[in-house]
Amino acid sequence: MSPPAPRVICWFRTDLRVHDSPALHAALALAPACLYPVWCWDPHYVRTAPVAPNRWRFLLECQRDLSAALTRLNPAQRLFVLREAPTTLLPKLFAAWNITHLVFERDTDTSYGALRDAEIVEKARNAGVQVVTAAGRTLWDPVDITREAGGKPTMSLTAFMKAAKKLGDPAKPLDAPTSLPDPGDLTLSFEHAPPSSDTDINAPHRRGHGDQSYVALAGPGGDFSVPTLEELGIPASAATTPHQGGETIALQHLAKLIADPKYIATFEKPKTAPTAFEPASTTLLSPHLHFGSLSVRRFLHDVQNATAKHTGKKSSPPTNLPGQLYFRDMYFAAQHAVGPAFGCELGNPVVRYIPWHLPSTDTGYTVDSLEAHAWFVRWAWGLTGFPFVDALMRQLRAEGWIHHLGRHMAACFLTRGGAYVHWERGAAVFAELLLDHEPACNAGNWMWLSCTAFFAQYYRVYSPVAFGKKWDPEGTFIRRYVPELAEYSNKWIYEPHRAPREEQRKAGCVVxxxxxxxxxxxxxxxxxxxxxxxxxxxxxxxxxxxxxxxxVHGDDARVVNGTARDALFGNEHGAASVETGTAGEKRKRAGSTLDGWVQKKTCT
DNA sequence: TAGATGTTGCGAGG
DNA sequence: CCTCGCAACATCTA
Known part of the structure; x- marks a missing residue:
């Protein structure tokens, strides 16, 4: 007698797609009698990391699109969204639904994700459920890259490409399935374990009734629906980004880009304008790579095909489109080799220690300088008084995306090229606001721009006036995102404070x-x-x-025990005198000057 | 171990 | 469009 056909959970996480989804493919290869495409609404993500409303909306759009795609393949199917942590929920589902196999895409996260996955694998084993994992988030598996790089973090594109070359071409993208088996029984005859409500870092974004997404395990209608912003307590008006999530939109957008082989084949990142908007000068596909509404291998494959169609000069790594994807992979691999410390300074062997202002503490950060704290807050809200920087930061806040070179400008300005504020402060703001926030890439790029790892030519400093002017001498970008300056002449748009008072008044905005x-x-x-x-x-x-x-680097004993600043640096560049008052009080004082400005800056 | 190279600086001068 | 000086880092190649 042959064993009964598998009953499979395909657990979706950051692979919200049906095209080239290694996990879905592996699940179907088991020839299951029934398939449960499942999303676990993990309170860890929802409540312990700051996330701006734009990203929630983008995620929900991705989930809805995936759910619809699954339904098109089989009307009985959908993305079964369950409002509980996967570590407690999945074991209960194994029993309730008689599951034989759990399939999921391996997480490249080295801290929470790795621990959670290990716990789930352990619980699956205990339940007699076979676990099948797939790798699909990057072109090459960070585990393989790290091995080929001799266990060392890939700190340059050269080192990364050398390791990648040994592994051969990335896997070819897989087609979407043409059909799906039915789900099995959907009864949930067990206790729902909603999270305790004491921690919810995103509470400030929510309406009075707070996060309702854990009230019922299968959603308010008991139908496993994708949550709505309303259910999360987030007002629709709080999500202001024009960028939309979902595999359908991602593939349409990719097809549109691919239809222009010249653009694809000759793309050179340093020549694309950070000041371009509607449309942007780069692909804007990064949020889709983050949520998995577009496969990175599909992207590469289509780019390579389009490039082959173009006759004439072609660009090459690191500046061409594949080069951009290699950088992404490089950061994932470096993060894998370094471990959780990759995301911060403390204990990080690859990051250079610099006695920045606003250094981290266990629970937050130290306000070593009121002045620097005010600079940080003004930077975060686009009120620095440097129009190009402010335009970028307001675009980030309103839309959740800025051009890569714009990120360079903003990051350099906050750290080594202006405010001398710790790169971790800036990284946290980007982490909250970016749609495409990817921990490895974010930390990697902040280290790059602050010249603490990956890049060292700190004497190359971006100018908030000259850098933008190179692409946009008319200041069109500033006029769009700092509308109060729209009437300034080209002569003063980058430096309105230098315009004569009379001109400022004529332009309707006084500095x-x-x-x-x-x-x-x-x-x-x-x-x-x-x-x-x-x-x-x-x-x-x-x-x-x-x-x-x-x-000195982040893993130096003096950095770890907190003595590096005083022991190694004089007052001038480091051991800044600590002012009196609690950090909270100081922060409040430093930030209070923004009253009345923060409202005004909002872009529509 | 020297010399070239490294995704994306600026400003002056040609 | 190009090159150079600025004052100068880490990594990779030969």
Whole structure:
């Protein structure tokens, strides 16, 4: 007698698609008698990391699109969304639904994701459920890259490509299935374990009734529906991004790009304008790669095909489109080799220690300088008084995406090229606001731009005036995202504080110190620059030079035990005198000057 | 171990 | 469009 046909859960996580989904493919290869496509609404993601409403909306759109795609393949199918942590839920489902196999895409996360997966694999074994994992998030498996790189983190594209070459071409993308088996019995005859409500870092985004997504295991209608923003307690108006999620949109967008082989074949990242919008100068596919609404191998494959169609000069790595994907893989692989410390300074062997302002503590960060804290808050809200920087930061807040070079400008400005604030502060803001936030890439790029890893030429500093002008001398980008400056002439649009008062009035927006306040009058104001850039550039360069000379990394004992700043750096560039008052009080004082400005800056 | 190279600086000068 | 000086880092190749 042959064994009964498998009853399979395909657990979707960051692979919200049916095209080239290795996990779905592996699940179907088991020839299951029944298949349960499942999403677990994990309270860890929902409640312990700050996430802006834009990203929730994008995720829900991806889930709805995947659910619809599954239903098209079999009207009895959908994405079964369950509101409980996978570690407690999956074991209960194994029993309730008589599951024989659990299939999922392996997480590249080295901390929470790895621990959670290990726990689930263990529980599956105990339940007699076979676990099948697939790798699909990157072109090459970070495990394989790390092995080929001799166990060392890939700290340059050269090192990464050398390792990748030994592994051969990435796997070819798989076609979407043409049919799906039915799901089996959907009875949920067990206790629902909603999360405790004491931690919810995203509470400020929610309406009065808070997060309702855990009230019922299978959703308010008991039909396993994809949650709505309303269910999460997030007002629809809070999600302001024009960028939409979902595999359908991702594939349409990819097809449109591919239809222009010249664009694809000659793409050179450094030549694309960070000031372009509607349309952007790059592909804008990164949010889809993050949520898995587009397979990175599918992207590469289509790019290679389109490139082959183009006759004439072609670009090559690192600047061409495949090069961009290689950088992404490089960061994933480096993160894998370093482990959880890759995302921070503490204990990180590859990151250079620099006595930045606002260094991290166990629970937050130290306000070592009120001035620097004010700079950080103003940066985060697009009120630095440097229009190009402010335009970028407002675009980020409103839309959840900015061009890669714009991220360079913003990151350099906050860290080594202006405010000398710790890169972890900036990374946290990006992590909350970016639709495409990918922990490995975010940390990697912040280390790159702060010249603490991957890149070291700290004397190349981006100018908030010159850099944008190179692509956009008319300041079209600034006029779009800093609308109060729209009437300024080209001459002053990058430096409105230098315009004569008369011209400022004529342009309908007067520049004045942020401390003087932005309201209490019918007039429109734009803040004066928060510091003298040329002066700050020199201070930062001197600080970097000193820190490079000291040459200590995040895993140094003195960094780990907290003595590095005082022991290794003089007052001038490091051991900043600690001011009195609790960190909370100081933060409040430093941020209070934004009253009246923060409302005004909102873009529509 | 020297010399070239490294995704994406700026400003002056040609 | 190009090159150079600026003051100068880490990594890779030969």
């Amino acid at each position: 004045r110190a942020l401390e003087e306040g932005g309201k209490n009058s019918g007039d429109v104001y734009y803040p004066a620059p928060m510091f003298d850039f040329a002066e700050r550039r020199e201070v930062c360069l001197a600080g970097m030079k000193e820190a490079y000379k000291v040459g």
